[in-house]
Amino acid sequence: MSGQMYKVEIVTRPTNFEKLKTELAKIGVTSITFYNVHGCGLQ
Numbered sequence: 001m002s003g004q005m006y007k008v009e010i011v012t013r014p015t016n017f018e019k020l021k022t023e024l025a026k027i028g029v030t031s032i033t034f035y036n037v038h039g040c041g042l043q
Helices: 014-026
Strands: none
């Protein structure tokens, strides 16, 4: 990366989290912040 910062928000299922971390590492993402949220909405 060029030293710039980017904010990326991703919503995913907990079962996909490890795969997501692996794929982000492959493109040079070195740190992430993870929030475990619960809730419901209109479906």
